[in-house]
Amino acid sequence: MTYxxxxxxxxxxxxxxxxxFMAAYAKANAxxxxxxxxxxxxxxxxxxxxxxxEGDYETLMQDLIDRIVHTVPAGRDxxx
Numbered sequence: 001m002t003y004x005x006x007x008x009x010x011x012x013x014x015x016x017x018x019x020x021f022m023a024a025y026a027k028a029n030a031x032x033x034x035x036x037x038x039x040x041x042x043x044x045x046x047x048x049x050x051x052x053x054e055g056d057y058e059t060l061m062q063d064l065i066d067r068i069v070h071t072v073p074a075g076r077d078x079x080x
Contacts, residue, residue: 017047024049025070033075041070 021041028039028051037055042064044050052064054074 020049027051028072032072035074036076038074039072040068042067043069
């Protein structure tokens, strides 16, 4: 699932939020090649972003699923 929204760098808060998203994206991109699980970028109410490894939780709670803004697919596959 991917959502697109325009990013305007005229507002300093928007620019800071974009930087926070890009930092989370870089972390997810760095982790994904070495993981068997998808890396989800999740947005909090205060416009912060964090990366959740799908394997960290048995089943993602619906609240977390609703906050996923981007998913980087796993880089490893354990199927033969």
